[in-house]
Amino acid sequence: MEVVSTILYFLITIVILVFVHEFGHFAAAKLCKMKVDKFYLFFDFFNLRIFKFVKGDTEYGLGIFPLGGYVKVAGMIDESMDKDFVNQPPQPWEFRSKPVWQRMFVITAGVIMNTLLAFAIFYTINLVEGKQKMETNTVGYVTPNSIAVKHGIQPGSQIISVNGNPVNYWDDVRGYVFIEAMGEDVTLKVKTAGAEKVIFIPKSELVDLNERSFGIFPAQMEPMIQQVAETGPAKTLGLQKGDVITEANGNPISHSQQFVDIIKGNAGKDIAVKWNRNGSVMNGIVKPDADSTIGIGIGKYTGTVKTINYNVISAIPQGANDLWHYGVVLFVKSMWKIIKGDIAFSKAVGGPVKIAQYAGQSAEGGFLSFLGFMAMLSITLAIINILPFPALDGGHFMFLLYEGIFRKPVSHKIQIVVQNVGFIVLMAFMAFVVYNDIINI
Numbered sequence: 001m002e003v004v005s006t007i008l009y010f011l012i013t014i015v016i017l018v019f020v021h022e023f024g025h026f027a028a029a030k031l032c033k034m035k036v037d038k039f040y041l042f043f044d045f046f047n048l049r050i051f052k053f054v055k056g057d058t059e060y061g062l063g064i065f066p067l068g069g070y071v072k073v074a075g076m077i078d079e080s081m082d083k084d085f086v087n088q089p090p091q092p093w094e095f096r097s098k099p100v101w102q103r104m105f106v107i108t109a110g111v112i113m114n115t116l117l118a119f120a121i122f123y124t125i126n127l128v129e130g131k132q133k134m135e136t137n138t139v140g141y142v143t144p145n146s147i148a149v150k151h152g153i154q155p156g157s158q159i160i161s162v163n164g165n166p167v168n169y170w171d172d173v174r175g176y177v178f179i180e181a182m183g184e185d186v187t188l189k190v191k192t193a194g195a196e197k198v199i200f201i202p203k204s205e206l207v208d209l210n211e212r213s214f215g216i217f218p219a220q221m222e223p224m225i226q227q228v229a230e231t232g233p234a235k236t237l238g239l240q241k242g243d244v245i246t247e248a249n250g251n252p253i254s255h256s257q258q259f260v261d262i263i264k265g266n267a268g269k270d271i272a273v274k275w276n277r278n279g280s281v282m283n284g285i286v287k288p289d290a291d292s293t294i295g296i297g298i299g300k301y302t303g304t305v306k307t308i309n310y311n312v313i314s315a316i317p318q319g320a321n322d323l324w325h326y327g328v329v330l331f332v333k334s335m336w337k338i339i340k341g342d343i344a345f346s347k348a349v350g351g352p353v354k355i356a357q358y359a360g361q362s363a364e365g366g367f368l369s370f371l372g373f374m375a376m377l378s379i380t381l382a383i384i385n386i387l388p389f390p391a392l393d394g395g396h397f398m399f400l401l402y403e404g405i406f407r408k409p410v411s412h413k414i415q416i417v418v419q420n421v422g423f424i425v426l427m428a429f430m431a432f433v434v435y436n437d438i439i440n441i
Helices: 002-031 100-128 170-180 233-237 256-264 315-340 352-364 367-385 393-406 412-439
Strands: 036-043 049-055 058-063 065-073 131-134 139-142 158-162 186-192 195-201 216-218 221-228 244-248 271-277 280-286 296-301 305-308
Touching: 002 036, 002 065, 002 100, 002 352, 002 367, 100 315, 100 367, 100 393, 131 170, 158 170, 170 216, 170 315, 221 233, 221 256, 233 280, 244 256, 256 296, 315 367, 352 367, 352 412, 393 412
Parallel strands: 036 058
Antiparallel strands: 036 065, 049 058, 131 305, 139 216, 158 186, 186 195, 221 244, 221 296, 244 271, 271 280
């Protein structure tokens, strides 16, 4: 059942994002009075499709390859166009007969639509839910052998500032360390046992940075189970939502991450567990899978939570801020770390399988959590598509930019060759991504 729901959320995500993107191209072409030959959700390679129908001048269809979609505008020089078509005189309804600015509008319309969708989602989340922040800057648990341990951070330490930015909420600690400072040195002002000190952590120590490698987690995180997967060791043991883990392998458990670390360190080994369920103490043995998981979501913050509410006006700049930081900044900094080799390329890229996994996991956190995931994926799709690579929207845009600057188009022959090569490379890359997904399941 879990697999079915994961596939369902994946399909919902892909259908919405691809449709919005391609509809942008379609609507822009229609506004500019261009003929649209085809509008397909998913690819129909080798004419393999689920259905198709023709309305007006356009063939609409659903392909069987869920790797994207496409809109074929009449007279557009791309990897799918017949070479003989280029030799015919341009027609008034064709893409190539329109002014450069109209063609640029059509090319970028998909990216614009994905960006607007991401903004609309962030805006809606802020309007409906606001921002909930954990009112603590106190460290509750430090992962053994982590960066934090090396620099003397202890449970009970308070994070006063990160790179000069004062922090009062744990959400700010996460934001400044894991997003704002990604790929940069980190300077912390920390108070431990009443004494303040400044800790400098060079970026060379922050390669492949995540919460566990950095090693600090907020205080007051009760080891209460929030979710149990429908299959897995936890389900087999009989753990339920609301159970509180009290002991593991004879060690008292007071923080959720403490239990997570014990699981991570005992893949394939038996762990003796005790837990509290409605006042009753229970116990059993659980054996983590080979990937060091037992199929639970654990951790309930029991401290004070501050809720920041937004109205229809104030949600606008906050939505734009979320779009910028959780979309653009995070993507650009991640790409830069990949280029520098700080993150292994095979670990960084994800295809349909990984997207499906993240979609399912986000849906477990509720509807707004799922929408937030969709917003981040939408802006990522927009950024990738505008990259100046042949066969992507950005590649088409570069040809048009050249034409606009030099007042003459790149030759049709060159465009076709470049687009074909780009398309082959892109398909090879997508095949690698899918293969990488499969071997990492």
